[in-house]
Amino acid sequence: MSLSQFIPFLPEIFLAVAGFAILLAGISLGKRGARGLSLLSLGSLAVTAILIWVVGRPVEGAHTILGGMLFVDTFAVYFKLLTMTASGIVLLMSAGYLERSDYSPGEFDALILFATLGMMIMASGANLVSLYVGLELMALSQYVLVGYFKLELKSNEGAVKYFVLGALSSGVLVYGISLLYGALGTLDLGAIRAALTASDTVNWTLNLGIILVGFGMLFKVAAVPFHVWTPDAYEGAPTPVTAFISVGPKAAAFAMFLRLFLGAFHPELAQWRIVMWIAAAATVIYGNIAALTQDNVKRMLAYSSIAHAGYALIGIVAGTAMGLWSVMVYMLIYTFMNLGAFGFVIMLETRGYAGERVGDYAGLAKRHPGAAAGMLIFMLSLAGIPPTAGFMGKLYVFSSAVQAGYIWLVVIAVVMSAVSLYYYFRIVVEMYLKDGDEDEPAPLVRDRWLDAMIGLCVFVTLFLGVYPAPVVGLAQSGVHALGLG
Amino acid sequence: MNPTMIPIPSAWILYLSAVLFVIGAIGVLLRRNGISIFLALELMLNSANLAFASFAFRFAGASATAAHALNGQIFIFFIIAVAAAEAAVGLALFIAMYRRKETIDVDRFNILRW
Numbered sequence: 001m002s003l004s005q006f007i008p009f010l011p012e013i014f015l016a017v018a019g020f021a022i023l024l025a026g027i028s029l030g031k032r033g034a035r036g037l038s039l040l041s042l043g044s045l046a047v048t049a050i051l052i053w054v055v056g057r058p059v060e061g062a063h064t065i066l067g068g069m070l071f072v073d074t075f076a077v078y079f080k081l082l083t084m085t086a087s088g089i090v091l092l093m094s095a096g097y098l099e100r101s102d103y104s105p106g107e108f109d110a111l112i113l114f115a116t117l118g119m120m121i122m123a124s125g126a127n128l129v130s131l132y133v134g135l136e137l138m139a140l141s142q143y144v145l146v147g148y149f150k151l152e153l154k155s156n157e158g159a160v161k162y163f164v165l166g167a168l169s170s171g172v173l174v175y176g177i178s179l180l181y182g183a184l185g186t187l188d189l190g191a192i193r194a195a196l197t198a199s200d201t202v203n204w205t206l207n208l209g210i211i212l213v214g215f216g217m218l219f220k221v222a223a224v225p226f227h228v229w230t231p232d233a234y235e236g237a238p239t240p241v242t243a244f245i246s247v248g249p250k251a252a253a254f255a256m257f258l259r260l261f262l263g264a265f266h267p268e269l270a271q272w273r274i275v276m277w278i279a280a281a282a283t284v285i286y287g288n289i290a291a292l293t294q295d296n297v298k299r300m301l302a303y304s305s306i307a308h309a310g311y312a313l314i315g316i317v318a319g320t321a322m323g324l325w326s327v328m329v330y331m332l333i334y335t336f337m338n339l340g341a342f343g344f345v346i347m348l349e350t351r352g353y354a355g356e357r358v359g360d361y362a363g364l365a366k367r368h369p370g371a372a373a374g375m376l377i378f379m380l381s382l383a384g385i386p387p388t389a390g391f392m393g394k395l396y397v398f399s400s401a402v403q404a405g406y407i408w409l410v411v412i413a414v415v416m417s418a419v420s421l422y423y424y425f426r427i428v429v430e431m432y433l434k435d436g437d438e439d440e441p442a443p444l445v446r447d448r449w450l451d452a453m454i455g456l457c458v459f460v461t462l463f464l465g466v467y468p469a470p471v472v473g474l475a476q477s478g479v480h481a482l483g484l485g
Numbered sequence: 486m487n488p489t490m491i492p493i494p495s496a497w498i499l500y501l502s503a504v505l506f507v508i509g510a511i512g513v514l515l516r517r518n519g520i521s522i523f524l525a526l527e528l529m530l531n532s533a534n535l536a537f538a539s540f541a542f543r544f545a546g547a548s549a550t551a552a553h554a555l556n557g558q559i560f561i562f563f564i565i566a567v568a569a570a571e572a573a574v575g576l577a578l579f580i581a582m583y584r585r586k587e588t589i590d591v592d593r594f595n596i597l598r599w
Binding site: 128129132133136140143144147150151153154156157158159160161163164167168170171172174175177178179181182185186187231232235236 | 499502506509510513514519522526529530532533536537539540543544550553556557559560563564567570571574575577578579581582585586591594596597
């Protein structure tokens with residue numbers, strides 16, 4: 001037991017310490033230091049990223065650290081950097097929002113950092129113990145964040161519903177893990193894969209274990225029929241939190257999902273493909289249909305995020321190397337376009353929960369053409385129209401499924417993408433074709449940081465739409481880490 | 486070991502854990518009182534603990550698999566720790582709710598469409 005084995009774990013240790021420091025700084029600063037604390041939190045994320053670059057880079061030969069608890073591979077680094085970027089953008093978006101609210105920013109920023117730490121562990125977990133602890137660290141931080149506006153009934157209610165269903169799902173997950181342990185005697189992902197490859201006997205304990213773990217993961221990515229928490233948690237949460245839980249934790253949950261089902265359980269995947277197929281099809285259909293009737297923009301984006309989880313699941317159904325990297329690319333693209341869309345909702349919310357109705361967007365293009373153009377790009381990208389990144393993401397995922405022979409699933413997904421045009425364009429129509437209430441024009445939040453972050457999201461969405469090669473290359477280097485060849 | 490004492494077969498413990506898990510899951514879904522839901526959640530987590538313990542007990546019984554026993558026993562401690570953290574967060578959320586509504590009956594949490 002030498003100290004040197006903790007060196008590759010330094011980024012996580014640093015982030016945990018920084019989280020506590022910001023928690024304490026937040027208590028002593030009170031409400032004043034929102035922007036300073038955001039910058040400080042962003043700085044600690046940046047230092048963590050540098051530390052990952054310096055000490056946590058994947059080294060040939062040494063694939064796990066801390067006695068086989070965590071992987072150090074390109075797959076982990078990809079998702080770590082992705083979730084950290086998402087958290088950083090949310091931190092900058094939320095600073096002004098928290099200044100305008102009655103709540104202190106210290107705990108908020110610290111909770112975002114703790115959730116990020118959990119997501120980093122989920123991205124790199126090599127053992128069901130570390131994956132479970134990382135997942136719970138992320139989930140517990142999220143429950144508190146959703147209920148952060150503790151005097152708002154909506155926020156309370158969203159948090160309680162999220163907590164009850166989230167805890168239920170982790171109960172299911174952990175019972176599934178116990179059955180897996182009983183069948184195989186190990187919790188190590190590599191050993192699980194080896195044991196599954198070696199034996200071909202049908203074992204009900206093992207099968208039940210895998211299916212329960214699968215249910216737990218489907219809940220975390222908000223797939224049908226485990227999606228019921230999503231609209232309520234998204235609507236009730238403060239908007240920066242909604243932006244956060246719709247991207248970072250979803251990407252981390254997909255990282256864990258990929259690690260388990262395309263990594264450890266891969267030899268058994270053929271058996272579960274039909275379950276995944278049904279879940280993916282149901283998620284795409286239900287998410288898009290339910291979004292059609294929503295008048296609340298946050299709720300509409302919640303159903304849209306359910307639909308996008310369904311699109312990403314298609315890559316897991318494909319189960320090939322391309323399926324894997326296309327999901328990785330999709331999560332990155334989804335992160336930027338969804339954060340941008342939620343950033344725009346934050347912009348409209350001058351106070352409390354105002355500006356969430358679709359009608360609040362009427363005539364926006366006349367008064368604020370720049371902002372409306374940004375939202376137009378995010379809506380186009382979410383609907384999957386070229387030349388935006390959303391189109392490229394869908395193209396990769398769908399072609400991986402076509403190559404693997406799941407034509408019907410792709411047909412369903414393409415038809416439902418066409419349906420999704422309706423609800424995304426409702427907002428565009430409101431902005432561009434309707435006349436707003438001239439007497440009382442909807443004010444926009446003036447916040448340079450928020451503008452900058454939305455600008456960044458616009459840039460990435462457009463850039464990856466025309467030149468996705470760098471991200472595809474990065475994701476492809478992660479394929480090898482999961483042993484998909 | 487006392488010859489009159491017959492050890493409980495580990496499969497029975499496993500069945501008990503499955504029954505507790507199902508009771509817990511049904512309780513979470515059907516109970517309306519926040520505290521009852523909480524108890525049901527704890528029941529689910531502890532049923533997993535019981536399953537881990539019974540599997541570890543079975544592994545420890547045979548020398549070929551004795552090395553596996555530790556994995557499950559360690560996981561139990563992590564579940565206990567996480568359950569404690571979950572209780573802290575969950576009760577805090579229920580208290581925040583109670584302060585606003587003076588009830589923890591989840592049927593009354595109906596501003597957001599379920």
